[in-house]
Amino acid sequence: MDHRMIEKYEKGWLYLASLLIALLVIITIVNVVKSTIPSVTAHHGHEVRTINLQNIASTPFATPGLKQNEMGQYELYMISMAFMFNPPEVKVPAGKPITLYVTATDVLHGLQIENTNVNIQVIPGEVAKVTYTFKKAGTYRVGCNEYCGAGHANMMSKIIVEDTK
Ligand SMILES: [Cu+2]
Incomplete structure (x- = not known):
């Protein structure tokens, strides 16, 4: 593989990792907001x-x-x-x-x-x-x-x- 292909491959993983981090942050924010609302569960x-x-x-x-x-x-x-x-x-x-x-x-x-x-x-x-x-x-x-x-x-x-x- 030449280095350009390797770069592409690495970028793919970088995007995936960023996406997962973003997802975790969103889930955390949603949960925090939910827990502060006086809830009727x-x-x-x-x-x-x-x-x-x-x-x-x-x-x-x-x-x-x-x-x-x-x-x-x-x-x-x-x-x-x-x-x-x-x-x-x-x-x-x-x-x-x-x-x-x-x-x-x-x-x-x-x-x-x-x-x-x-x-x-x-x-x-x-x-x-x-x-x-x-x-x-x-x-x-x-x-x-x-x-x-x-x-x-x-x-x-x-x-x-x-x-x-
Ligand atoms: Cu008891």
Whole structure:
């Protein structure tokens, strides 16, 4: 090969390398921009929003429990903390969609409602949202499924589903 051909060949690789670097820079910028937007991400079938835990007193989490919004829809606010759920027990109506909002105030927790497919990872500073309709009345135990410390096994709450009318 004469040196001109070799130059061409090298130029090809140079272009390819530059292209890959440019691509990496673009991907990085896109990811950084994405991560700075207060995000509503959906994973494991539930939505996640961010919350400033310093301002929790000015949110509905100040008084956890079942609420009805202005449209009459049920909203259940729960807090996971070491080593309890707040509220420790709550009554909800059967056959009505209940939108559960849950956050953690200290460390990573889980919130799993027995006999349902509700199984949420609860992260401090994030609010997970999931809507569920309990078809059958009864007591549903709520447990933590992320090891959170010595009292993990005692983290327990109850959702008492009652027939309306
Ligand atoms: Cu736990």
